[in-house]
Amino acid sequence: MSPSASGAAPAADVPPAAVPPRPGPGRVEVAGVWVDALTEGEVVERVAAAARAGRGGHIVTPNVDICRAAARDAAVRALVARADIAVADGMPLVWASRLLGSALPERVTGADLIWSLSAMAAAEALPVYLLGGPPGVVEHAAEVLSARSPGLVVAGVSAPPYGFESSAEGVAEVREALVAAAPRLVFVGLGFPKQDRLIAELRECMPGVWFVGCGAAIAFTAGAVRRAPEWMRDAGLEWLFRLISEPGRLARRYLVDDLPFALRLLAMCLLSRVRRRVVRGRRGELARGRG
Structure with missing residues (x-):
């Protein structure tokens, strides 16, 4: 599981993929979604190359909750x-990919990308914009990023009021502020799927801009929410740290919804791996018998 905000509706057991594979090499199907087998550094390189060519895009970081x-x-x-x-923002997805024989190279989170992409933006002179988080938090996050990456141009920040996305006027206000600021890289920390639905709409009028759906990354950057120690992140236990920190808000999502989903996913992938080995073993025996 992962610390990214979700807010998505409950979901059923792990099914086969219901969306056809997207074109292009390096895509791995895990838990019914297709993800790119990229390291964090490779993501940054791909965004930088596209930005130099004047192309924008959208980065999404599926975790267990999003897959569910x-x-x-x-x-x-x-x-x-x-x-x-x-x-993949979630070690269970990385583990599942390894069991399936199509290993993802690493976990890549929005909370990490906000740092590495900001450093790239400073080097490439790409103005950035921070959208999301409570008033005061987003401004402090911008200050922290600027201090970490000298030369970073923060084109603007915005903390839209709760429920703004439910009205055309609220969305228009956000869109107009973004267009006026003219950023090239926008971190949107509103929680999935709200942030990514908004990104899909904003991209229509800002095709040369990269948007990153980053969940709680803005709050992490500002220090308003603590991240788990690195050893817990590496061990796939960042969700446990968040649960201990915010039990009232996260207990149902993590323990009732996400943990059973993750366990079923890993069990199914393990079973698939065992079946493949049995089949290969039987084929080997048949081949030896014919020989």
């Missing part, structure tokens, strides 16, 4: 499938 939602909701599956880059 995608298992039930075709619109959520399509939202992930339409993203230009999808990387």
Whole structure:
């Protein structure tokens, strides 16, 4: 599981993929969604190259909670499938890919990408914009990023009021502020799927801009929410740290919804691996018998 905000509706058990594979090499199907087998550094390089060519895009970071939602909701599956880059934010997805024999190289989180992409933006002179988080938090996050990456140009920040996306006026206000700021890289920390639905709409009028759906990354950057120690992240236990930190808000999502989904996913992948080995063993025996 992962610390990224979700807010998605409950979903059913892990199904086979319901969205056809997207074109291009290096895509791996895990838990019914297609993700890119990229390291964090490779994501940064791909964004930088596209930005130099004047192309924008959308980065989504599926975790267990997002995959669980995608298992039930075709619109959520399509939202992930339409993203230009999808990387696994969740060690269970990395573990599952290894069991399936198509190993993802590493976990890539929005909370990490906000740092590495900002450093790239500073080097490439790409203005950035931070959208999401409570008032005061987003401004402080911009200050922290600027201090970490000298030369970073922050074109603007915005903390839209709760429920702004439910009215055309609220969305228009956000869109107009973004267009006026003219960023090239926008971090949107509103929680999945709200942030990614908004990104899909904003991209229509800002095709040369890269948008990153980054969940709680803005709050992490500002220090308003603590991240787990690195050893817990590497061990796939960041969800446990978040659960201990915010039990009232996260207990149901992590313990009732996400943990059973993750366990079923890993069990199914393990069973598939065992079956493949048995089949290969039987084929080897038949080949030896013919010989």
